Amino acid sequence: MRKQRTLKKKIKASGIGLHSGKKVEITLEPAAENSGITFYREDKDSEIKLSYDNVVDTRLATTIGDGNVSIKTVEHLLSTLFGLKVDNIYIRLSSEEVPIMDGSGAPWVYLIKTAGIVEQNAYKHSIIIKKPVKIKENGKFVALIPAKNFEIGYSINFDNKVIQKQKMNIEVDEFSFVKEISKARTFGFLKDIEYLQNNNLALGGSLDNAIVVDEYGIINEDPLRYEDEFVRHKILDAIGDLSVLGLDIKGKYIAYKSGHDLNNKLLRKLMSDKSAYEIVKNPLKELKVGSLIWSPVATK
Numbered sequence: 001m002r003k004q005r006t007l008k009k010k011i012k013a014s015g016i017g018l019h020s021g022k023k024v025e026i027t028l029e030p031a032a033e034n035s036g037i038t039f040y041r042e043d044k045d046s047e048i049k050l051s052y053d054n055v056v057d058t059r060l061a062t063t064i065g066d067g068n069v070s071i072k073t074v075e076h077l078l079s080t081l082f083g084l085k086v087d088n089i090y091i092r093l094s095s096e097e098v099p100i101m102d103g104s105g106a107p108w109v110y111l112i113k114t115a116g117i118v119e120q121n122a123y124k125h126s127i128i129i130k131k132p133v134k135i136k137e138n139g140k141f142v143a144l145i146p147a148k149n150f151e152i153g154y155s156i157n158f159d160n161k162v163i164q165k166q167k168m169n170i171e172v173d174e175f176s177f178v179k180e181i182s183k184a185r186t187f188g189f190l191k192d193i194e195y196l197q198n199n200n201l202a203l204g205g206s207l208d209n210a211i212v213v214d215e216y217g218i219i220n221e222d223p224l225r226y227e228d229e230f231v232r233h234k235i236l237d238a239i240g241d242l243s244v245l246g247l248d249i250k251g252k253y254i255a256y257k258s259g260h261d262l263n264n265k266l267l268r269k270l271m272s273d274k275s276a277y278e279i280v281k282n283p284l285k286e287l288k289v290g291s292l293i294w295s296p297v298a299t300k
C-alpha cells in the first residue's frame with residue numbers, strides 16, 4: 001500500500017474538444033488528501049465528483065455527469081492520472097469537454113510531470129478482486145479476476161487489414177504506463193467519420209488527434225507510435241474507465257473487443273456483489289488479504 005499523491009502546483013493547458021470541436025481551457029490543481037478527483041465547469045459554476053455511478057454516457061467517449069451538467073471525453077486524462085498515481089486533483093474546465101490534445105495520454109503525462117507530483121499523508125485505498133466477475137455480450141467479453149497486482153490482458157479483432165488481431169498483456173505501473181501505453185492515440189475509421197460529423201460528433205477530430213484508418217491503410221502521414229498502437233489505445237481507455245472507482249486495483253482486467261460501455265457495466269456488476277471484492281484501507285490488512293488469496297498459487 002502506498003501514500004496518496006497530488007500535484008505539486010497547478011498547471012494550465014488548452015485544446016479542442018474531440019466531439020464539440022470547441023476550444024477549451026483546462027487547469028489541473030492540487031487537492032486535499034481523500035478528496036479524489038473533482039471536475040469543475042466554470043461556464044456552469046458546477047462541480048462533478050468522479051465516481052463509477054457518475055458515468056452517464058459511454059457512446060464513443062466516456063461522459064460523467066451529475067444532474068444537468070456533464071463532461072465529455074474524460075478517459076485519457078483519467079487514465080493518465082491513474083497511471084501516474086495522482087489521486088487527488090481539482091480539474092477546472094471552461095466548457096463541456098476535456099480537450100483531446102493529440103488523442104493519447106502523452107500530453108497529460110507531460111503536463112503532470114511538469115507540475116510535479118507530491119506524496120500526501122493518507123494511504124491510498126485499494127480494491128482487491130476476490131472472485132471473477134464477467135460479462136459476455138454480443139461477441140464481446142470483459143472480466144476482472146483475482147491477481148496480486150493490476151494487470152491487463154486485452155485482445156481486439158477488427159475486420160480491417162491494418163488493425164486485424166492484436167493482443168497485449170501488461171502489468172500496469174507508473175513506468176509501464178508511461179512507456180508502453182500513454183503514447184497510443186485514439187483511432188477511427190474513415191467510413192465512420194462522415195456519419196459522426198453529420199451527427200455533430202467528432203467535430204474536433206483530425207489527423208492531429210486520431211489515427212484514421214481506411215480499408216487500405218493509415219491516412220495519417222506520421223507513422224504509428226507502436227506497431228500495435230490500436231490495442232494499446234484500448235488499454236489506455238480501459239485504465240481510464242476502471243479508474244473511476246477511485247481505488248488502486250489488485251486484480252487482472254481481461255477484455256476481448258470491449259469498450260467504454262462494457263467496462264462501466266463490469267464495474268457496476270462488481271460493485272453490486274460484495275462477495276467479489278474487498279476494499280482495504282489499512283496497509284497491514286492489505287498484506288494479510290493479499291497473502292491469503294495468493295498462497296495457493298504461490299505453492300503451485
Ligand SMILES: [Zn+2]
Pocket residue numbers: 075076186233237
Ligand atoms: Zn480513447
